Amino acid sequence: xxxxxxxxxxxxxxxxxxxxxxxxxxxxxxxxxxxxxxxxxxxxxxxxxxxxxxxxxxxxxxxxxxxxxxxxxxxxx
Amino acid sequence: xxxxxxxxxxxxxxxxxxxxxxxxxxxxxxxxxxxxxxxxxxxxxxxxxxxxxxxxxxxxxxxxxxxxxxxxxxxxxxxxxxxxxxxxxxxxxxxxxxxxxxxxxxxxxxxxx
Numbered sequence: 432x433x434x435x436x437x438x439x440x441x442x443x444x445x446x447x448x449x450x451x452x453x454x455x456x457x458x459x460x461x462x463x464x465x466x467x468x469x470x471x472x473x474x475x476x477x478x479x480x481x482x483x484x485x486x487x488x489x490x491x492x493x494x495x496x497x498x499x500x501x502x503x504x505x506x507x508x
Numbered sequence: 509x510x511x512x513x514x515x516x517x518x519x520x521x522x523x524x525x526x527x528x529x530x531x532x533x534x535x536x537x538x539x540x541x542x543x544x545x546x547x548x549x550x551x552x553x554x555x556x557x558x559x560x561x562x563x564x565x566x567x568x569x570x571x572x573x574x575x576x577x578x579x580x581x582x583x584x585x586x587x588x589x590x591x592x593x594x595x596x597x598x599x600x601x602x603x604x605x606x607x608x609x610x611x612x613x614x615x616x617x618x619x620x621x
Binding site for chain 2: 435
């Protein structure tokens, strides 16, 4: 598992990968500091703010999927 | 392991990011788990500490401070729920402590509802 990502998440790529994994209900909200992606059916929120991402997810299997998707959207050392 | 100016060096990740001029991306996760633990939220937190210490004697978990239990980047907070024997545990951690967080959650499997 890559532990040292850098740069910023490409939101378009992230949304594409989410839909590829069957997460089709993503709702994107622009905020003053970045973007928030809501997955209402999954009770999950992904907060993207430049070089910080915070995933609020209570389903461990889904969280791992989101972690792997995010790491695909970032270069890693 | 970083190659710079034709020299190969072993560096801490933080230092490597600085040397390479890269903007480290911090990923953090927050999950909420329902636990079967009777008593007050602070007593539930003590029980969590006991469970974790019983499974790991090499790195004892220190008591929580101001209701928060911290281990590296992992922080754990406990809240009471409508049901006396159920607690809501908020656990948050950084990507680099993924193993520690998943170990904590698997250690608590016996009390996860």
